[in-house]
Amino acid sequence: MLLVALAPPSAHAQADRPATAVIASDAERQTWSDPLEALGTVRADESVTLSATVTEIIRAVHFNDGERVAQGDLLVHLEDLEEQAELAAAQARLVEQRNVLARARDLAERNLGARAELEDARARVQQAQAEIEAAQARLAAHRIHAPFDGVVGLREISPGMLVSPGTALVRLDKLDVVDVDFTVPSRHLGAISRGQTITASTDAYPDRRFSGRVTGIDNRIDPATRSITLRARIDNDDGALRPGQLMQTILERDRREVVAVPESVLLPQGEHQYLFVIDREAMTVERREVEIGERREGWVEVTGGLDPGERLVRHGIQKVRDGDAVRVLDVADEDNPIREILRRHRDALDTERNGP
Known part of the structure; x- marks a missing residue:
């Protein structure tokens, strides 16, 4: 009796099948949390709301709605003529007291004046200097400067407005x-x-x-x-x-660093998860079981059975079997979605399904 060795029909069919067109994706290393x-x-x-500390009329406003200002910029100027006059008078008194001190020092050096008069003259000079500092402080209260770089809010004040201590002048952020x-x-x-x-x-x-x-x-x-x-x-x-x-x-x-794949590459069977890995040299697919972890917005963590960078069948997964030859149309990612790939290859795929 003559025995003829026949290959399994499935193997013949698999060898004769043309390469299946698929769209691929790569396993990625991602940072998850x-x-x-x-x-x-x-x-x-x-953030600060600058307010008046004195009762006075606004002389000038130096900002516009929503304007950027720098630290030290003058924002609001209150009327300060009286304070300027007080400062000028204090400065004049200082000049006078310094002249008196100079004469007292000269007399003391020639032993023609009392030591006490020299000390009194020095005290009056110090007093005049203190009066100038007080006048400068009163004058400064009439000029509102930006304490830091920032953006002012909407302007709600105008020149001629009377303000009092606590009146909000400008908001700065x-x-x-x-x-x-x-x-x-x-x-x-x-x-x-x-x-x-x-x-x-x-x-x-x-x-x-x-x-x-x-x-x-x-x-x-x-x-x-x-x-x-x-x-x-x-x-x-x-x-x-x-x-x-x-x-x-x-x-x-x-x-933590994880190996992640698009959710659509997985082929669940009962409690097991499989995917098709593409051999880039032979252009065939291997059906492989993997272990998965958490899921994130269309992505799945693979905890075992896959290395980052391996290429997977993403679209066309239902048309391939273990060992099949495949033809990769393109690799899908965020910048190259499956929809666009299918659109570009529509004519070729229609011909492949229906014939020329």
């Missing part, structure tokens, strides 16, 4: 950096420390993310809510963020 979400409020790095205060449940206190990274967003800029670091942790827990307040600092060079603005914050805890 355990996020803690909270709502926060923006605060200026430095330092906004090149801002603080964000937010509260978290006190049960997380053991996992919180200064220097941790936060990511913040606001509805005013839905496509933008702001990064910062925790700079302060309150020393008390709110007994009513059992929460604790944290403060993070965020760069704000362009002035996009304003005091009082609501922010959604994400505090990153337990940062």
Whole structure:
């Protein structure tokens, strides 16, 4: 009897099948953390409302709405003619008393004057100097200067307005950096420390993310809510963020390096997870079981069975089997989404499915 060795039909079929068109993705090494979400409020790095300390009429206003000012800039000038006159009189008295002191010193050196008269003359000079300093202080109270670089608020005063001690003249905020205060449940206190990274967003800029670091942790827990307040600092060079603005914050805890893959590359079967790894030289696929960990917004942590940089079948996973030859149309990532790849290759894929 003649025996003929026949290959399994599946092997013949597999060898005869053309390479399957797929879209790939690479396993990536990413930095992950355990996020803690909270709502926060923006605060200026430095903030002050400058007020009048005397009763007087505004002589001039030297700022406009929302203007940037530098430390030392004159913002508001109150009428100060009387104070200038007092300063001039004090300066004249100082000149007079210095002349008296010079004469008393000359007489004392020639033993023609009493030592007591010389000491009295020196005391009167010191008194005149003190009067000048007092007059200068009164004059300075009529000129309001910026204590630091910042941005002024809306102007609500005008020349000719009478102000009194405590009257608010201008609000000044330092906004090149801002603080964000937010509260978290006190049960997380053991996992919180200064220097941790936060990511913040606001509805005013839905496509933008702001990064910062925790700079302060309150020393008390709110007994009513059992929460604790944290403060993070965020760069704000362009002035996009304003005091009082609501922010959604994400505090990153337990940062670690992981191997991550897009969720769509996984092929679950019961309690097991599989994916297809592409051999870049042979252009064939290997069905491989992997161990997974946490999930993050379309990504999955792979804790075993895969190395970073390995290429995987992402689109077309249902059309391939272990050992199949594949043809990679492109590698999908954030800048090259699957939709765009399919659009570019639509005609070729239609021909492949339906024939010429």
